[in-house]
Amino acid sequence: MVPLSWYLIFAAALFSIGLYGVLSRKNAVAILMGVELMLNAVNVNLLAFWRYLTFDKMAGQVFAVIVFAVAASEVAVGLALVISVYRRRQSIVADEINLLKY
C-alpha cells in the first residue's frame, strides 16, 4: 500500500500551489480556483488520515463531505459577487478593484 506520507506530501504541495495562486494571481476567478485547490488539499488530507488512522470511525469522511459541500456554496456565492463587480466595472482583475483604500 502507498504509505500515508505520500498523500500528506501531495496534499501539502497542492495546498502550497493553491496558496501561491491565491496570493499571486490577479484575476478573481483564478484566485477562487486557488482557494479550491487549497480546499482539495484539505480533503486529500482528511481522507488519507481517515483511511489510515481512524478507519472504523466516520468523522473523517463526514468532514470531507461537508468540506466540499461548503466549498461548492462558497464558490457559487463567490462567482455571483464576481459577476456583480464585473457588471459595475467591466473588470475582474483584483488590482483594478481599488476604490476602497487607506
Next chain:
Amino acid sequence: MSGSVFNVTMFLAILPELWIFVLASLVLILDLVLPKEQHRVLGWITAVGLILGILISLLVAVPSEQAQFVWGDLIRFDRLGFVFKILFMFGAAMTALFSSNLEKLGQRGDFYVLMLVSTLGMCLMASAADVIMLYLAIETTSIPLYVLAGFYKEDNKSTEAGFKYLLFGAMTSAIMLFGFSYLFGLTGTTNLYALVNQVVQHQLSPFVLYGVLAFILVGFAFKISAFPLHFWAPDVYSGAPTPIAGYLSTASKAAGFAVLVRVLWVGFPEIQPYWVYVMTGVSIATMTIGNLLALAQKDIKRLLAYSSISHAGYVLIGFVAVSELGATSVIFYLIVYLLTNLAAFGTVAVFEKTSGSSEIASFAGLSRRSPWLAMMMLVSFLSLAGMPPFGGFVIKFSVFAAAVQRGLIGLAVIGVLNSIVGLYYYLTVLKVIYLYRSEEEQVAVPIPQASKVALAVLCIGIIVMGVIAAPWFDIGALGARALW
C-alpha cells in the same frame, strides 16, 4: 446518550437556532405574499421575532450548571454558548431595526433572511464542541455576510466590499481548515473536548501543535480582525451597507471570540505558554495599529473600522489573562461593546440617509440639526473611548484588571496608553459634531421610528451597564464558568 435517539434536551439546546430558522422562513414567505408598500414591516417582524426568541429561550432553554453534549457531541449545551446566542439575537434585532428604513436594504425580504441565517451560524459557532460543526458554523456565518457586504448591487463601493470580503474570507478559512485537517490527523478525533486527552496520550510534540495552531489562528484572526489580518475591515466596513458594517464589527467579531476562547482554552491547554505569547503580541499590535491608523481617517466608517480593530486588541488583553476573571471580562466586554458599536454605526446610518455622506466633516453642526442624534453619538463615542459613566469604562477596567491579576502589568499599561490615543480621535469626531458650524444647519436630520427605538434601547443599555455593572458582569461570569 441512552434510550431513544431524540430527547427534549437536544431540541432545547438548539432552540434559538430553530427559532431563527422558522423566523427566516416566515420572512421569506411574507416577502412573497406582502404587497410592495408594506415591506417596511419586515424589519419589525424580524426584530420582534428575534426579541421573542430571546424571551422564549430565557424562559425554557436556559442550560443547567452542568454542561451537556448533544447531537452526537457536536454541540455543547452550556451557558457560555447561551449567553452568546442571546447576544447575537439581540444584535441582529437591532440591525434589522436600523436597516428597516433604508430603501434598498430594509424593503427586501432576502436581506433579513441572509442576516438571520448568518445569525444562526453565529449561534452554532458559540456552542460548537466539534471541529466539523465549528467549520460548518463559521461558513454558515460567513457566506451570507459576503453577500450582505455586497448587497447594494448598484453601488461600486458595496460590490467591491463584498468582493474583497469574499476573497480574504475564502482564503483564510481554507488555511484554517488545513489546520483542522492536521488536527484531525494528529489526534484522530474532531471533538474539542476529547482533543486534550488525545494530545497527552499520543505525546505529540509541541512543535507540531504550534504549526497546526498557526494555521487555525489565521482563520480566527480574520474573524476578529486581529493584527496581521485586520486590513480587510476598513475596506469592507466602509463599502458595506452601514447597518451591516455595524453587525460585522460586533456580532461577527463576538462570534469569533467565542470560538477563539473555546478552541484555545479547551483544546490547547498543553501549549498554553506558546499561544499566550503569540496572542499577547497580536493584542499589542492590534491595539496600536488600530488606534494609530484611526487617527488619520477622514471617513467615519473607516474610523469606526479601525476603532473596532483596536477594540479587538483590548478584548485580547482579557483573553491572554487565562483565568476565570479573564474569560468573564472577555464576555462582558463583548456584551457592552456590541451595544456601543451598534449604536455608533446606527447613528451613522441615520445621518448618512439624510446627508448621503459619511465624511467626518459632513457631521459639522449636527448638534444643531438634530440634538438627539448628536447626543446618541456622544454617548456611544464616549463609551467607545472608555469614559465613565458609560459601559465602555467598566469593560476596559475589567480587561485591565484581569491582566493585572495575572501579573501582565506591561500589557495593561500599553492598553491604557492606547485608550488615551483612542480618546483623541473619538473626541475629534465629537468636536466636529458639537463645535463646528455648517451651512445646512436649518436642515433637520429626521430619525426614523425604528431607528429611534433601537437607538434608545442601545443608549439606555450603555448607560445602565456603565452605572449598574454588577449584574452584567455576573452574566459574563456565568458564561466563563461554563467553559470547562
